[in-house]
Amino acid sequence: MSEPYAIRIHENGGPDVLKKEAFEPKQPGPGQALVRQTAVGLNFIDTYYRTGLYPVKFPFTPGSEGAGVVEAVGEGVTDLKPGDRVGYVASGTYATHLTAPAASLIKLPDGIADEDAAAVMLKGLTAWMLLFEIRPVKAGDTLLVWAPVGGVGSLLVPWAASLGARVIAVTSSEKKAELARASGASDVIIGYDNVAEQVKALTDGKGVDMALDSVGKVSFEASLSSLKKRGWMVSYGNASGMADPVPPGRLAQGGSLILTRPTLFSFIDTPEALARGAKLLFAALQDGTLKAEIGQRFALSDVGDAHRALESGKTTGATILNP
Template structure:
């Protein structure tokens, strides 16, 4: 038997219920993992509220974690009991153990602790996607990053600085701004009021070639107004709500802009991409280029409190559950 957090319907944090369940048996192509640490992300909230739909109820939320292989199902050749592993995009993480398709898991190097892995797999690979794939940044560019003190934001600031990119970080408080600055942001803007005018001043009127916006509804138009002609709006989150009611004319009148809504699962669909991105992420952590900040730690029974803290926008860095 093992403990897991399940939901039986969509709703607020109160729908997250701690339950005792039979220990699952890995099927063909699957492994069973004893989880040492579990990531908490905004996507978990989207699934809890119904913005994203779970396959069926009851459902176990959670997309990211790290632990030790307990058993391997038929056909699994890459992993065996005792192996340290981590994963970034597989629903079912809020539990002491879980089964998962072996091709969605990567080996975890011995010098990467479990909590660090759970705090960086989804976030770090999201940053890899944003900086390497969605818009391949170039040294000397200036980019605008919303939520620059969050789990993704801090890693994005560090990684961009490593690539020679100037980051203008948008945060909600001066304290968060100082944290983002310590992690690589060259300039800090608190709040998004008059955002375009402040970006114009910082860039001497040039504006930016790309905006990375995880906030969604509240910042979408302001982000568009910060782009240079032919700039790219990367909307990759909905922290303030889903962006709706878009007119494509908004892109034309602001300088023939581009808009994308990337999803990490698409970019990691091929196992080769998952392995390559993870290797680069782990290498940068070991080299000290990236420092993963675990800002909040909760016990598994406190998953609701963890999500509430995340929704309140008072958190910094990554949030994890410890089974």
């Protein structure tokens, strides 16, 4: 086994600012657990921290999800023991070890591999938040989903379809369109031109109930224009950059539209909420509704290459980093 290390950034910039550094894992204090990580998930939010879109204090260890094996627990921890396999959403997972509150670690059911958990914890709980918590999706709803074969999108599409929703997906290539159709999208729009017009044509001029938009700057107005009256605009990512400001009057002009910019951590801020989301996520994995679609793997020490692949749009599904 290699010596413990973490990937840290000391300044904002491109993938080259990600540096591998030796570190000493922190022993767990009261209510905490020490985990030896076996798999780490890669997410777009990691690039936001690296570039400075989301400011952080340096030195900073990126990473927002992972899975591993509990090595030690602190005083007062009774729900976990050394040897338990766990998955989690946590800060600083670009490392061989993680010390975190035990209440934030979810035991992995039998049949869910560590890599699968690391691939879906943040992304799967985000999909749960979007479909079940903000404006619960019901049978007969029509959704517009951008980036349908990305990390979150590859879970959103089949989960929404399983709930009886019609999914209109927007993606960048025929190859990705084929993947979106295979996962449950009813219709796929290829390219970002005239999206709203195509959506209206597909919905007999009505528009969609919800737009789930992770792209940001280049997609925001198209999403708003694709909504039906009283439709929900859910902006949850910035893959193309931050969306431009929107005056409240624009929502009125669109037909009393509802705009929200959710973050997952507002929805899993209690152990009960986290457990509720994880229960539904694991059940969807176990019954086959969802699959942990791992499109590519990188060594954690090669995380710079992983960031380049993600930002270039060359990845599909989830990306796993192996410590």
